[in-house]
Amino acid sequence: xxxxxxxxxxxxxxxxxxxxxxxxxxxxxxxxxxxxxxxxxxxxxxxxxxxxxxxxxxxxxxxxxxxxxxxxxxxxxxxxxxxxxxxxxxxxxxxxxxxxxxxxxxxxxxxxxxxxxxxxxxxx
Amino acid sequence: xxxxxxxxxxxxxxxxxxxxxxxxxxxxxxxxxxxxxxxxxxxxxxxxxxxxxxxxxxxxxxxxxxxxxxxxxxxxxxxxxxxxxxxxxxxxxxxxxxxxxxxxxx
Numbered sequence: 001x002x003x004x005x006x007x008x009x010x011x012x013x014x015x016x017x018x019x020x021x022x023x024x025x026x027x028x029x030x031x032x033x034x035x036x037x038x039x040x041x042x043x044x045x046x047x048x049x050x051x052x053x054x055x056x057x058x059x060x061x062x063x064x065x066x067x068x069x070x071x072x073x074x075x076x077x078x079x080x081x082x083x084x085x086x087x088x089x090x091x092x093x094x095x096x097x098x099x100x101x102x103x104x105x106x107x108x109x110x111x112x113x114x115x116x117x118x119x120x121x122x123x124x
Numbered sequence: 125x126x127x128x129x130x131x132x133x134x135x136x137x138x139x140x141x142x143x144x145x146x147x148x149x150x151x152x153x154x155x156x157x158x159x160x161x162x163x164x165x166x167x168x169x170x171x172x173x174x175x176x177x178x179x180x181x182x183x184x185x186x187x188x189x190x191x192x193x194x195x196x197x198x199x200x201x202x203x204x205x206x207x208x209x210x211x212x213x214x215x216x217x218x219x220x221x222x223x224x225x226x227x228x229x230x
Contacts, residue, residue, distance in 0.1 A: 011180060013143040017187055020135045024128050056179060085183030087198070107186030107194050110132055 004029045008039035009054035026114030036060030040068055043075045055084040079121055140188045150177045151223050158219045162212040175204035193225040
């Protein structure tokens, strides 16, 4: 059965490219959300196999959204990969300390994103 | 049978075309900020806006193949997040380079 990934990002084009990459190159199904709050609601309802979560979003940013997902029994076991354009070592260390499953750098190569996701999540 | 790579390329091209108005707007914002900086009239809120838009462009342009655009946008983001007022001429020159980097598309 195909896996389902929830993509949470406030930028329309990022959501579209990410979804397309995961569907076309990864063969997965995707759900999308344009905000942390919307993403949490979808995650609770749909129980995706993984979440790709943008770091910089207005309102609830990525780390805040991640903490909310962790605090809810319905979503705490869903692995989360952060999507970020931040390259400074201090930022990366802060993200790693959150307890996410991994961090995907932006900009990413849409041809290999599914491979990077599989590797980060330990999917064969 | 559809080749996934071909489907991906077509899809990316279509998404890029849809993105152009937004990208154009983001670069125009950076140009306005560069002009305000050159005129000594840039406030903190505008600097944060510039940092945010540069960050967004840095994170997206490379995905569409505009790696030089990502590099320039990242440099702009670094300048605007440094906490000190960047050199206005240098910022203007970077924003010009950013526009040129995707000029064929705008």
